[in-house]
Amino acid sequence: MRPVITTILFSTLCLPAAAQPVTLTPQQVGQIFCIARLGNDMAPVGGLLTADLAATISAAEARNEEVRRGHPDEKPPLGDGIPWQAFPDYADQCEAGKVTFMMDEARVALDYAFTTYPDAGFTDTLSLRLVEDPLGTRVWRIDDIAYANGANLRAALASAFLD
Template sequence: MKISTLALAALFLLPTTTFAAQFTPAEFGDAFCKGSIDNDMSAIEAALTPDLAKIIAEAEARNAEIQAAAPDEKPPLGDGLPWRSWPDYADGCEVGDITEDAGKTLVEIRYSFASSPDANYADHLVLIPAAAGSDSWQLDDVNLIDDMTLRSILAGAFEQ
């Protein structure tokens, strides 16, 4: 299922404060793919749970401190936020299976590389309803390969 052009445009024009996306999980996945391909995750950042938004803000602040203290060195988040398992640019992205697990909706995001199909992989968005019984969704985490998550990578990025 593809998100409508008008709905996607509306999503990207919203201010970057935490909100709940009024789209189906598949449409949320399409917006995530678009942001990933376009290297602009601002719309997704606007649809984070408050807890994940706080974790990301703290990580970005700590990263900026490290960068300021050692401007000639690459900081822990020098490749940006780890929205996907690998920082390499994937030229393909599509929504795969959508499943339910313990009150959370998992949206498979399939990354592909036209020149290296053997490098293809999949991550999973972890969406939660914005409120009980709501059709609005917020991103609570990203399950990456090798049992890693966006949250675990951010937590470990600044360990000495």
């Protein structure tokens, strides 16, 4: 009997360990955002948005396309793309900075800098929410961006079509 019990116990050690979900920290979300900004390719950020912000951006892009088709000789409101940062100038440095937590929310400072103009840097702030993904895991997602100039991404998208 003893060999049978030993065999059963040993065989349980050979089973694969239960996989634990690996979630990104707010700091890592900020780092991915900065890498995307510096690479001028925001596609990787699409999967890091809350469903609500993704829908807001999608609606703004659709409205922008309607305006573009209706006025082909004019630059549409989002002609320079989604305003992912406070100022449209390309910053050649971006660093995820200080992270602050408030219950199910986090703020990540994004420090932008310009090599040729060291005094022209600015700091935007990612607003993150802890949401449940389709597998039931709680993950950090970008819900807005507070710009250095006091505005934010959601307001910028809404006001782009007021004229």
